[in-house]
Amino acid sequence: MRLDIYGQMKPAGARSWLNRRTMPLAASCPFSPDAEDEDALAGRHFPEACGRDPLIGRYEAAYVGHAEEGEFRGEGSSGGLVTWVAAELLRRGLIDGIAHVAPSSTDGDGGPLFAYTISRSVEALRQGAKSRYYPVELSGVLRTIRSVPGRYAVIGIPCFIKAVRLATAQDPVLAERIAFTLGLFCGHMKSARMAESFAWQMGTAMEDVAALDYRVKSPDRPANWYRAQVMLNDGTTREKDWWHMVDGDWGAGFFQNHACNFCDDVVGETADISFGDAWVEPYSSDGRGTNVVIVRSRELHGIVGDGVAAGRIALEPVDAGFVAATQAAGFRHRREGLAFRLTWWRAGLTPRKRVQASADGISARRRMTYRMRYGIARWSHRVFLVARLLRWRRFYLMWATAALSTYHGLAYSRGPVGRLVERLGLAGAEDGH
Numbered sequence: 352m353r354l355d356i357y358g359q360m361k362p363a364g365a366r367s368w369l370n371r372r373t374m375p376l377a378a379s380c381p382f383s384p385d386a387e388d389e390d391a392l393a394g395r396h397f398p399e400a401c402g403r404d405p406l407i408g409r410y411e412a413a414y415v416g417h418a419e420e421g422e423f424r425g426e427g428s429s430g431g432l433v434t435w436v437a438a439e440l441l442r443r444g445l446i447d448g449i450a451h452v453a454p455s456s457t458d459g460d461g462g463p464l465f466a467y468t469i470s471r472s473v474e475a476l477r478q479g480a481k482s483r484y485y486p487v488e489l490s491g492v493l494r495t496i497r498s499v500p501g502r503y504a505v506i507g508i509p510c511f512i513k514a515v516r517l518a519t520a521q522d523p524v525l526a527e528r529i530a531f532t533l534g535l536f537c538g539h540m541k542s543a544r545m546a547e548s549f550a551w552q553m554g555t556a557m558e559d560v561a562a563l564d565y566r567v568k569s570p571d572r573p574a575n576w577y578r579a580q581v582m583l584n585d586g587t588t589r590e591k592d593w594w595h596m597v598d599g600d601w602g603a604g605f606f607q608n609h610a611c612n613f614c615d616d617v618v619g620e621t622a623d624i625s626f627g628d629a630w631v632e633p634y635s636s637d638g639r640g641t642n643v644v645i646v647r648s649r650e651l652h653g654i655v656g657d658g659v660a661a662g663r664i665a666l667e668p669v670d671a672g673f674v675a676a677t678q679a680a681g682f683r684h685r686r687e688g689l690a691f692r693l694t695w696w697r698a699g700l701t702p703r704k705r706v707q708a709s710a711d712g713i714s715a716r717r718r719m720t721y722r723m724r725y726g727i728a729r730w731s732h733r734v735f736l737v738a739r740l741l742r743w744r745r746f747y748l749m750w751a752t753a754a755l756s757t758y759h760g761l762a763y764s765r766g767p768v769g770r771l772v773e774r775l776g777l778a779g780a781e782d783g784h
């Protein structure tokens with residue numbers, strides 16, 4: 352796997368290999384029509400789970416809360432529970448290492464900012480806390496897990512955890528060694544150019560960036576007001592709110608990976624436990640960060656229960672509807688939006704999804720919203736590439752400003768385009784991301 356010219360991870364290899372269809376690959380790629388789907392995998396791994404929900408899948412229990420112990424919450428992007436649970440598995444001796452995504456040492460060489468690594472101590476694990484909206488790949492850590500005996504946990508977004516499940520189904524060594532999977536809810540994956548664009552908009556070049564924090568936390572600001580920070584090679588830092596970036600509206604789809612157009616798993620339905628942000632009030636206004644948690648493994652349920660009893664973590668039970676409400680926009684885009692997108696491909700290789708192709712009941716405005724997001728995702732890669740090659744940042748920034756304002760106007764009646772849409776009576780009745 353290598354970063355391509357658009358800053359996306361792509362398989363690299365001899366053309367003869369790339370173009371040849373092999374069954375092991377077809378059965379282990381999370382987007383392959385020949386791979387088991389999330390329902391089948393969850394059915395196999397959690398046959399006794401007491402809850403089932405069309406949006407969040409099988410589950411044992413669901414909670415909202417955060418880590419109380421130490422600095423986990425302050426150091427995490429959300430409530431710090433991912434790192435807390437992973438640390439607890441290490442402390443209890445249930446695993447020897449955890450595969451997660453940490454900053455890679457770039458030293459201003461323009462290499463990837465983040466990569467999967469295996470941490471074997473709580474200290475190393477804590478240094479890798481925080482969300483990375485950055486392309487990564489698993490092959491290196493899977494190779495290590497195959498070659499170094501021990502028990503491991505893997506943290507990943509839903510398609511990565513699905514890939515791990517599919518790989519363990521084919522590889523008994525991986526199956527024996529990967530003892531736990533910790534999922535992150537996912538809106539979609541970004542390309543490496545998102546980081547570069549943020550750097551540009553903070554008045555610097557990627558070569559001068561030593562580190563990037565996508566979500567600097569501040570207890571006195573709402574948790575959902577994302578603020579990015581770059582640290583430069585000279586040790587100085589610069590910060591900017593996502594809302595003030597031309598491509599910082601997550602829902603508009605800038606730099607989204609194309610595969611995400613075909614995803615129907617928001618919450619990591621095949622993971623033993625998964626974590627997201629509690630994007631509902633009062634939690635979204637609490638700058639300290641709050642997780643929603645879905646527990647599927649009984650063993651992990653016991654571990655988080657012990658943590659609550661000892662006051663080391665704070666969790667309130669919630670139902671599936673609460674979890675779904677925290678991800679309302681993500682589910683709309685991956686259910687109704689996916690059904691609509693699937694109607695666009697009538698021939699050729701189309702993914703096998705749990706959602707059926709249908710445009711029924713989708714208003715003209717929502718259809719336009721889904722089309723615009725698709726277009727922004729598709730064109731942001733290309734326009735950015737041209738701006739990069741021409742060394743003309745304003746080319747991309749002007750295009751992105753125009754694209755965002757058109758999207759906001761057409762989809763949400765915001766801004767000058769929105770006022771025009773209203774005046775011309777083009778707006779439909781409903782809305783929401």
Ligand SMILES: Cc1cc2nc3c(=O)[nH]c(=O)nc-3n(C[C@H](O)[C@H](O)[C@H](O)COP(=O)(O)OP(=O)(O)OC[C@H]3O[C@@H](n4cnc5c(N)ncnc54)[C@H](O)[C@@H]3O)c2cc1C
Nearest residue numbers: 427428429430431432433434452481482483537538627628
């Ligand atoms: C691409 C992406 C999209 C997301 N979209 C949503 C969303 O739509 N809705 C939502 O509620 N939550 C989403 N999340 C999850 C959210 O950002 C938090 O990661 C989650 O709430 C856990 O917070 P925490 O404070 O408990 O984790 P922390 O304690 O900060 O720990 C996070 C752990 O995850 C690891 N990690 C970070 N990035 C990656 C990655 N790309 N792949 C694998 N491991 C990683 C870190 O190394 C660390 O170990 C997304 C995360 C990612 C990476």
